[in-house]
Amino acid sequence: MASGVLAFAEEITVATVNNGDMIIMQELSSKWEEETGNTVNWVVLEENILRERVTTDIATQGGQYDIMTIGSYEAPIWGKQGWLVPLDGIEGYNYDDLIPAVRTGLSSEGTLYALPFYAESSFTMYRKDLFEQAGLTMPEQPTYAQIAEFAAKLTDKSKEQYGICLRGKPGWGENMAFFGTLVNTNGGVWFDQNWVPQLDQKPWSDALTYYLDVMTNYGPPGATSNGFNENQALFQTGKCAMWIDATSAAGRVFDPAQSQVAENVGFTVAPIASVDKGNAWFWAWSLAIPTSSQKADVAKDFIAWATSEEYVNLVGEEKGWVAVPPGTRMSTYANQNYKDAAPFAETVLNAIQNADPADATAVPVPYTGIQYVSIPEFQGIGTAVGQNISAALAGQMSAQDALNAAQATATREMTRAGYIK
Structure with missing residues (x-):
């Protein structure tokens, strides 16, 4: 998804949770950095502390973070309040591949306010x-x-x-x-x-x-x-x-x-x-951009990369197919490599789709x-x-x-x- 090296390299700050999938994202982000010339400053926090920090920052328009890891609880509420940058219409992004229940869960009144990194039941x-x-x-x-x-x-x-x-x-x-x-x-x-x-x-x-x-x-x-x-x-x-x-x-x-x-x-x-x-x-850990960010375009580029089918394939190749971020894309569940490595795949997909x-x-x-x-x-x-x-x-x-x-x-x-x- 990365759009090529930019004339002016930027550093974006990403706040995320210390779960295994996000640790892999942090490791692999060097690929995006190489492709774009931008760099990522990581703030990796325990779940309760992450929630406290990002909630305080967004409510005060503090601007500490360009990307926040939030969930299906916050995305529609904060989006409706005008605190998040809408994420529809990113050029080249395969929205149709997103599992419908996950996309709906991150939207408010039809506008998507976060892109799913992984989803779960x-x-x-x-x-x-x-x-x-x-x-x-x-x-x-x-x-x-x-x-x-x-x-x-x-x-x-x-x-x-x-x-x-x-x-x-x-x-x-x-x-x-x-x-x-x-x-x-x-x-x-x-x-x-x-x-x-x-x-x-x-x-x-x-x-x-x-x-x-x-x-x-x-x-x-x-x-x-x-x-x-x-x-x-x-x-x-x-x-x-x-x-x-x-x-x-x-x-x-x-x-x-x-x-x-x-x-x-x-x-x-x-x-x-x-x-x-x-x-x-039902939950979807997702990446969103607060409206207080001054680097929304670069942040969008990173989010599009980190939540793409290409990123899923990169994790599969680098870390093993059993380790790919689950629950977000239909293509993951159609991928024979993943199906072979993950005997739980169908059970997980059904659970996510059935959680109402x-x-x-x-x-x-x-x-x-x-x-x-x-x-x-x-x-x-x-x-x-x-x-x-x-x-x-x-x-x-x-x-x-x-x-x-x-x-x-x-x-x-x-x-x-x-x-x-």
Whole structure:
């Protein structure tokens, strides 16, 4: 996609998350630098810190970053507020190849405000060898009750083998990404049709009771420090019999160069509880340009390169096909090299296409979103609730106290924002 060496070389600053796919992007960006003469200044941050920094910068029009790594939550909201440069109409960019659900998720009123670097749903990863040794069979559609039974049978703390690993690190995009889907499939919602918070209702209590039970009895110690990256490391080193998390992890847990259990990984869809809805999330880590950037043209050129089919092929050739950024382009899933390297490809594509942010709850709600609520206030509310859930997991407060505190925070914020009359 790069447009040739420019007369005046520019340096752009890119803020991104410290996930494996972005680390590869940072490594390979030298190719773009060579082709264009421009350079990239990288700011690579842990997920919660990245969100805090880019949110502050964009809300204050700080101009620290030319490119921000944001998700399907921020892109439409910030785009609508006029904070992001529209990314339609880049010459030579293959928009038609983007998976429709992903493109829609990054748009507001038909305008695309971010280009997807990788997209994901969530699913269940498990150790086929441990299941076989224990005489267990993973169903095509597991229930959370079955997952708890399996976790009990597969936990051997003397060997540092834990039946299940789940996110415990607080944050609206960390523990609440998983916990939000657990609430949905237990029949719960964040808000009723009048925007009144429902966090002290039975589905939330059922979800939290279950989560605390399996994490305390069958999960690793110190789980309140474990987000996506930490659990991935535990799973790859043989410490977890099951891990319910992002489909984007598949490429790394199946890669023998990165995973000690690559030969023994099985996978199936995300579990369900009482409701067959909203059990698997939708997310797209994407690249966007804040309107405060003075180098939007160069930034566009980089984003077009980093999210292109050519970039996917470059990763395949340089890092192995199992490592390519998943979930964004139909051409990735038509590529025989990828299909041969990635036994999970079809499952992942189906999960992304089936995750419906407009229909993720047992009862009607006034919002869209599966593991988040597509309103600006959710970032603060979701983070506060995540802290309450994490405190309950740490044994610092009871489940009921955690939910009462969460309900009080959500009610206060929604009243202050004018949703509740």
